Amino acid sequence: MSDDARHAERTRPNDGATGGGTAEDGTTDDDHTRRLAAWVAELDSEDVPPSVEDRVGLVVADTLGVMIGGASDDAVAGLREAWRERSDDTGDATVLAADSGRASRHRAAFLNATSGTVLELDEGHRFAAGHPAIHVLPALLAEAETRYADREAFLTAFVAGYETAVRVAEAVQPLAEGYHPHGVWGVVGGAAAVSRLRDYDAATTRTALAIAANYAQHTRFAAATAGATVRNSYAGMSNLASLIAADQAQAGFSGLDDGIAAHLAPASAAGVAREHLAADLGDRWTLSEGYFKTHAACRYTHAPLDALDGIDGEPAAEEVEAVVVETYAAAAKLDDPHPRNALAAKFSVPFAVATALRTGSTDAETFTNDAVAPETLALAERVAVRVDEEIDARAPDERGARVTVTLADGTEASAEVRHARGGEADPFEPAELRTKFASLVAPAIGSERTDRLWTAARDPAPPRVLCAMVRGGEHPER
Numbered sequence: 214m215s216d217d218a219r220h221a222e223r224t225r226p227n228d229g230a231t232g233g234g235t236a237e238d239g240t241t242d243d244d245h246t247r248r249l250a251a252w253v254a255e256l257d258s259e260d261v262p263p264s265v266e267d268r269v270g271l272v273v274a275d276t277l278g279v280m281i282g283g284a285s286d287d288a289v290a291g292l293r294e295a296w297r298e299r300s301d302d303t304g305d306a307t308v309l310a311a312d313s314g315r316a317s318r319h320r321a322a323f324l325n326a327t328s329g330t331v332l333e334l335d336e337g338h339r340f341a342a343g344h345p346a347i348h349v350l351p352a353l354l355a356e357a358e359t360r361y362a363d364r365e366a367f368l369t370a371f372v373a374g375y376e377t378a379v380r381v382a383e384a385v386q387p388l389a390e391g392y393h394p395h396g397v398w399g400v401v402g403g404a405a406a407v408s409r410l411r412d413y414d415a416a417t418t419r420t421a422l423a424i425a426a427n428y429a430q431h432t433r434f435a436a437a438t439a440g441a442t443v444r445n446s447y448a449g450m451s452n453l454a455s456l457i458a459a460d461q462a463q464a465g466f467s468g469l470d471d472g473i474a475a476h477l478a479p480a481s482a483a484g485v486a487r488e489h490l491a492a493d494l495g496d497r498w499t500l501s502e503g504y505f506k507t508h509a510a511c512r513y514t515h516a517p518l519d520a521l522d523g524i525d526g527e528p529a530a531e532e533v534e535a536v537v538v539e540t541y542a543a544a545a546k547l548d549d550p551h552p553r554n555a556l557a558a559k560f561s562v563p564f565a566v567a568t569a570l571r572t573g574s575t576d577a578e579t580f581t582n583d584a585v586a587p588e589t590l591a592l593a594e595r596v597a598v599r600v601d602e603e604i605d606a607r608a609p610d611e612r613g614a615r616v617t618v619t620l621a622d623g624t625e626a627s628a629e630v631r632h633a634r635g636g637e638a639d640p641f642e643p644a645e646l647r648t649k650f651a652s653l654v655a656p657a658i659g660s661e662r663t664d665r666l667w668t669a670a671r672d673p674a675p676p677r678v679l680c681a682m683v684r685g686g687e688h689p690e691r
Contacts (some may be wrong), residue, residue, distance in 0.1 A: 243471040250419035253405045258365040261320050261372050265498045267444035269368055272336055272375075274670035275505055275646055276329060276346045277309065281651030282577065283314035283331035284310035284324075288442060293324055309658035316682075318355040319453050326351035327449035329549065330395065332511055332577050333559045334649070338503045339609050341382035341394070344448070345503070348501040349374035349401025351404040356459075357676040362410055364675050370410035370549035372500060374632040377422070378402025381473060384489040385481040393437060396430035396447035401473060404462075411459065416684025421462035423472025429480060431647065437511070438549060440557030449587035450640065504636035507649055508575040510558075513544035513567040515633035516614035518575055521566055523628035524618055530570040530592055532620045538562055539601035540614035550593035555582045556649045563596035564589065567617070576652065607631070611638075643671075658683060 238563035261269075283289065293308060296316065309325050316324070329335050331348045336346045353374060357367045379400040387396060404425035408418040436444035438481070462468070466655040469475050474485040508515050517538045538545075540562075550563035558564045559580050567589045568579045578584070604613045632638035647667055655663040666682045673679070 231337070232623040237536050242474065242487060245487040246419055246422065246471065246473050247415070249377060249405075249494070250422060251415040252354045252494045252655050253262075253377060253422075254413060254415040254418045254490065256274075256369055256373050256409060258369045258448065261369065262498065265372065265500050266368060268498075268500050268503075269371055270548075270671040270673050271643065271646060272346050272500065272503065273350065273371065273673045274650060274667055275336055276350050277666070277670050277679065277683075278650040278653045279334045280309045280329040280345075280351070281311075281326045281333055281657050282334070283328035284308075284313075285657065286313060286328065286331040286445075288445070289324065289328050289331060296320055296324075301659055305359045307358060307684060309680075309683050318352075318359055319456055321355045322352040322452040322456055323446075323449040325354065326452040327446045330448045331445050332653070333580070334577065334653070336503055336505055336508050337512055338382070338499060339377045339512075339612065340386075340499070340502065341380055341398075342386055342388070343394030343397075344611070345375050345378040345382070345399065345400070345402060345499075347408045347448045348378055348395075348451050348455075349402045350372065351448075352403045352455045353410060354676050354680070356407050356410055356456065358680050360410065362676060364673065365671070366410055366572050367555040367672065367676055370406045372498075373409040374402045374406025375500050376494070376498070377405035379455040379502075380490050380492065380494075381426075381477070382493075384473075384486050385477050387482045389480055389482045391433055391435065392480050393432040393434040393444065393447060395444070396432040396451045396478065398429065400425045400428050400430075400451040400454045400458070403452055404458045407455060407459040408462070411463070413459075414461070419463050420466070421459045421467045423468025423476075424454055424461050424587075425458035426473045426476035427468070428458060429477055431480070433525065438547065438557060438562045440552060440554040442554075444556065502637055504633070505646055505649075506635055507641070507645065508565070509577040509580045510565050510575065511547065511560045512633065513540075513547055513612075514559075514562050515635070516540060516544065516612055516630050517562055517564055517616055518569055519630045519634050520614045520628045521569055521618075523630065524616065524626045525628075526626065528570065528618050528620060528626065530567075532622075533570060533592065533595065533618060534621045535619045536566055536570075536596040537617045537619075538566065538596060538598045538614060539604060539617075540598065541605040541608040541612055542600050544612070544614065545598050550596060551590060552585060554585060555580055558585050561593070562598045563593035566596045567592035 214599050303505045306318045306321035335344050337344045381401045404421045408421045432447045547562045553559040572579045611631045613631040617627040619625050
């Protein structure tokens with residue numbers, strides 16, 4: 214199915230989110246979940262195409278990088294230290310940080326996932342309208358490390374979790390007004406990954422998925438735009454809950470029939486389209502459709518930033534009289550020129566454009582609290598953001614932008630992109646992602662270990678090997 218067809222399919226009316234109806238073809242509401250759970254339980258490493266396996270290596274490496282890079286955030290480091298001081302926090306799961314130690318699986322998953330969202334550099338998926346990998350990998354990594362899982366088991370479980378997360382996301386799109394995608398549907402993907410790693414049968418997997426959906430958070434997008442950094446922990450809570458849901462399913466707890474749809478219905482604006490839950494399993498590999506990020510800001514800012522980069526002459530910030538950004542509706546909502554801190558800055562198109570003009574960069578250092586400086590805010594006030602109907606009509610298949618810069622002398626320059634870089638239409642080369650990885654990881658663990666970790670993650674090596682490289686200890690046998 215093409216991207217256009219998938220988008221059209223999603224807009225069709227569905228049968229709502231609750232109830233025990235039977236469709237004309239004889240399927241019941243819960244049959245889609247049963248098929249999804251059976252696929253997760255039966256997935257084998259030999260079922261994963263080589264191209265998807267290679268993509269797993271890139272996604273794992275990139276996600277490890279953003280988790281290690283984000284671990285230096287003051288709030289994350291403070292929480293990590295507070296938990297470390299508690300004598301009852303013992304465990305065998307690695308906390309990915311420069312001063313990494315070990316913690317319980319649950320705390321390690323929470324901390325690593327939270328670190329992975331702080332920089333706003335984590336991998337994403339446009340049809341999920343969110344970030345599958347950071348909702349799957351931290352819990353899976355903690356579980357797989359403590360279970361001494363081998364490469365094949367780890368890889369297969371990650372694929373199962375990612376594919377589940379995207380399909381659940383597509384089933385609930387569009388989200389209800391005001392929801393942030395982090396923490397809503399990703400918990401089901403995380404539970405799928407842990408269930409596959411533990412070799413649950415289809416019935417136990419289905420229970421884990423239903424229980425996980427019960428733990429979906431009512432996360433608010435306003436937290437991001439207002440700079441409330443609780444938003445950075447949405448994925449952390451999701452990973453924690455996915456482990457708990459899998460634990461409960463194994464212990465004998467039961468879940469609600471049709472639990473995914475029933476629990477996620479309040480978060481969906483159009484009702485849960487259950488048919489997406491098991492659509493094209495084994496044929497369509499959503500892992501290959503994701504995008505990577507090098508701009509340290511919300512994906513909605515990326516097309517404007519790429520268009521700005523395409524303007525000839527690299528206009529100097531002091532010469533800029535005005536900037537007009539024309540883009541799709543979701544991006545145009547991020548129009549506050551006065552973000553109060555680093556998080557809010559990452560969700561402001563005017564600030565993103567202004568900091569790019571002033572620094573010539575959009576890396577993590579240009580979106581810190583110190584970067585939210587009066588000079589940059591003054592320039593952000595001269596950036597107007599508007600919806601362009603033609604660009605908006607092409608979303609989400611294309612998420613483009615047009616940027617027009619007017620200089621003090623009256624000259625204008627304009628550039629347009631139809632896709633932000635890093636996705637299927639304009640992918641990064643692995644070498645570009647390798648450079649990003651080094652910039653995030655080397656300050657924490659040094660260049661030599663960074664090189665070894667990149668090579669091992671691209672494989673990907675077994676989790677105990679990856680985690681030992683971060684800690685700097687001896688590498689266990691593969």
